Amino acid sequence: MSRPHSALRVASAVELGSLAVLLANLSTVHLAPVSSLAGPLHGCAYLVVVVAAARDGDLAGKVLAWLPGIGGLLVLRRLARTPREKAASDAPG
Template sequence: MPLRIAATVELVSLVVLIANRVTVHLDGVAALVGPVHGTAYLAAIALTVARAGWRSRAAGLSLVPGVGGWVAAVLLGERPYRLSG
């Protein structure tokens, strides 16, 4: 589940960065969301490598920005979220 959380944060923050860029382009949004995106991207890679190793297909795919963490989580069989008990 930690990989899915990191992958979700990475994807959402990338969408926010792109939306900001093509619309109002506020520097404050980029300054705040950019580091969050970068950290989530690196966390998704690290979590994938820790679980599957450097030479796995999941590790290679986790390097794809935005969706790589999600693809790696699916390949590794990580369970989806359950919002209700």
């Protein structure tokens, strides 16, 4: 049984981690093999985040997904808060 948004969760973590590796490599020794591995990994994770957010999110989530590195995490945060806000607004008051 899979958790909701698990693809988005994994892709956003991989995207952020690979971006951190790329930036650390760029600011220190700039090894070509590290860039050759982490660059395409980051690009694929970024595309998965954008597609998953387009499938699961609202308009604001789709726009947030285009932010490199943190966009997926922001979409996940938005998706996690949406059900609680709906429940609070549906409660009799």
